Amino acid sequence: MENQVGNRAVVLGGSMGGLLAARVLAGAFREVLVVDRDQLIGVEGPRRGVPHGRHAHGLVARGHQILEAQFPGLTDELVGAGVRPGDFNGDIRWYVNGQRLRPSRSGLISVPATRPVLEYHIRNRVQAIPNVTFLERHDILGLSASPDGARVTGARVRAPGSDEEQVLAADLVVDTTGRGSRTPAWLEELGYARPEEEKIKIGLAYTTRHYRLDHDPFAPDLAFIPAPTPDFPRGAFFYRLPGDDNRVELSLTGMLGDHPPTDPEGFTEFARSLPVPEIYETIKDAPAIDEPVKHQYPASVRRHYERLSRFPAGLLVLGDAVCSFNPLYAQGMTVTALESLVLERHLETGGIPDPRAYFRDISREVDSPWDFSAGADLGYAGVEGKRTAKIRFANAYVARLQRAAVDDAELTNAFIRVAGLIDQPPALMRPRNILRVLRAGKAHPAAGTPSVPTADPDHDLGKAA
Template sequence: MMTRIPRRATSPSRLGERAVVLGASMAGLVAATVLADFFETVTVIERDVLPDHPAVRRGVPQGRHVHVLLQRGAQVLDELFPGLLDELAAAGAPAWNDADLSELHLSFGGHEMIRWGRLPIEPKDMAIYMPSRPFLEWHVRRRLQAMRNVTILEGHDVTGLTSTADRRRVTGVRMVDRNSAAERELTADIVTDATGRGAHTSAFLERLGYGRPAEDHIVMHTTYVSQSLRIPKGTLKEKLVDIGPGPGRPTGMFLVGNEDNTWVFTVFGMVGHQPPPDFAGMLSFAGEYCPAHLLAALRAAEPIGEVAQHRMPSSRWRRYDKMPRLPDGLLVCGDAVCSFNPIYGQGMTVAALDAVALRDCLRRGGPDLPRRYFRASARSIKVAWRIAAGSDLAIPKVQGRRSRSMRATSRLVDWMLVACESDPVVAARFFKVNGLIDPPVRLLHPATVYRLAVANLRRRRGAAPSRQAERSCGAESRPA
């Protein structure tokens, strides 16, 4: 049994007696650990019976597919749960933490990123961690369960929220035990909905008279299938393969190493391009764009279990930040606010950034919390949304609003990706933006724009830099 740990010694003043979190998703777990510093007790209500080991569960159907923790997400998790990243590594989760570009095979928009040398960055600051979703979730959940003022109530369905008579404040939840069918109410000073894309909060707000939040949509109809594998040791140098859609090709693949010497191979298609739901069909589907040495490794692999399939019709952002009125005592986080095209791996990191926004708002006290929180969380969501939207809307059949600024940004990104084929300094800056470390405006620094111009001019003239020249260029540059 894990030893229960006390509240943090630096805990701020309490804002209330009880906080309730709906859903033990990654978003719910990180929200709960933040709330534990501000409320006497935190109760997480989860409909699943949670496994006592890393395992895919019904409430997380995407758990069998590829997950990658972006750099900013890893930093936040290690801040909320000190030592978590070292714990994951010690338990066998692979990480790209030496800046060695030969260990990555990345292709975005038809541009293959530089694959030799090292990025001129501090490796640990830009490390990519690759635990499977069940493995990561289990480690985070164990940390949360060890907190003395946190309880996870498993096997319960939330049937509704309660409010004051004037409907100005949410006061708790109604729930039912899935085994006994017993119903009860739980009062709370604050309720946070982390039940994912299918969350019912917007409907509840409408019943209270607040209306529903407006929604932004990008309709891309992504279908992806995944197969767990064992690949003979020493077969591949790469730790992570990400081949995104390219011009005229709305398809792609991932190959990621996980704990226990296992791998997950995923192929995906958008706007009507559906991968076959069998391993042989997956290999054939990837044959158009997968390098020969990767295909050879996949053919030599041993499949583990069955192929898993998942569909995502659209990216959806519920704009709670734009609602003119909100009741006190109700927050929403993670996919319940914004669910992204999964091929960009942003979901867990944005959920972690939601928790940071919540923590920062709670430190300033409780008054007007929902409005302040939704506006704060929207700032990080907006960055991730624009990154994903720019890539999705480059595919003609994807439905969504294409603004003039987005078209200009797409041209800049294409110039950036051209430079990333050969310039490690530009690649490092791209990594920081894509990993949600730096804001996109950093790409407009005059020194970066100059390097983009040089790389693109060289491309138009048909010249390619020597590797020795690029190594020298990278070695002489300060870390990005």
């Protein structure tokens, strides 16, 4: 232990956020205790606490980089488990409005592991850290605090089948319990204000089914991903599962209540409606392994802890408990990983992190991906929210860039780098990218499509670039 700042840290929640938090806390506390209501150790498949684990998950490029740095050799382990990595651009067939974006080598690695496989291997790595312990199958009841409520001193839990409450004393409690986090209510109980919440109601649902094929429809690629857009709001993630037994996963997506059905016939017809016929042609007569399963995601939610003027010492929040993103953009795990690096930096100062300084710093990590996804969602007419001049400009420009990327691999790479959280969104508006978009528009004008708006006081291209 290089820099011990306390005796015990308690992490509430054992999913990706909890595992990443435990990894960095282990270098600063004598003991790290991870608490979860589910059984965790040895679990290789989906579990109750991660209902979306049965559906397609994406770890974008920046997230992969962080995980490999925190757990060296993780990619090789996943390859050993049957995962086939590839290039995020060159080995994935990206479609927008039914047209494939021109591929090339991006140099960014895609690791198409399912959520259970990824979580299993990371959990094994965290479990191997000597001062990390998992307390499984315990309900999390709340916090314990000093008499004046100024400091959180631990967490209250209960074992299965028991009526007795147990208090886990801690120098630091980190809430990673996800979008259902009860920290806002716990703060209120201690006499603090709840954080402001920002919601984007998208009415999204995933419906997923698995098949076993007699051929590989992707070869030499990894996946087909028709991305939903306001013009074609139905989308899909279709990819090969880890292993060599020709199993594939198809997650169909629909926004604003247009949900993929769970009856087999309706599921297949929804696949037929996609603007990429290869998916329907592949699965229409294929033997299914299971019945379709749906997961609904009503709204993206951001809790603005950084705006609170008072917050108790000894408590932090991380991951989806702070910001839960529209999963279509596959940002959640990566932003959680970025937040864990913020936690690590604050621990390196040699003391228990100051909550207000910590929340200010993670807010900076959340701002850009939240603006990217929330702004894109406001491109759908049925999504409620204020459409500023900046949002209208960005959506019109990105739509033009995506059309141009059908014939321009450099623009595809630029978009993949921003979607992968490698580059910030203003990178799309670097002068060379703007010129390529404008040239493509002159060469192939699209009837009825918006032109690139001129810069205005709300969005100066010079500053953005």
